[in-house]
Amino acid sequence: MPASARTALVERFLADRSALGRVMALERMQPWLDVPLTMAQLRVLLLVAGGVATTGSALATALDVTPATVSTSVDRLVEAGYLRREESADDRRVRHLAPTERGAELHARLADRHEATDEVLDLVADDDLAALVQGFAALRAAIETVAERRRSAERD
Incomplete structure (x- = not known):
């Protein structure tokens, strides 16, 4: 392949990668922008729904705040129907x-974005998907090679 054709392909790749990054960032952010909770409430919900902390004291420890601070968020989440207390x-x-x-x-909607990826990939033709997979494998291999070379150079 002539150098000018390769340069054109690299430029096209960089432009498409940049555009894809912007679109994907907006797509990933959208569910978070629609959350009707404060940041403190969201953190509590994510910890409880994720099974990280299931008591007020465990939440306070995980968030490095006082139990009273956690209690306010928990009360509001219970009132809003996001959490329940169990003896x-x-x-x-x-x-x-x-x-x-x-x-x-809400936790599932924020934590699982595979459905959106599946929906997008369903729109990609089989031949294009095969080329995409091959291209990503080549890109990953090149990145791993560069990373290994850098680690080697740092050891020397």
């Missing part, structure tokens, strides 16, 4: 938190 079978003083159906749906 512990082991200790009646402990109240566990769990997402409601509404909270679980």
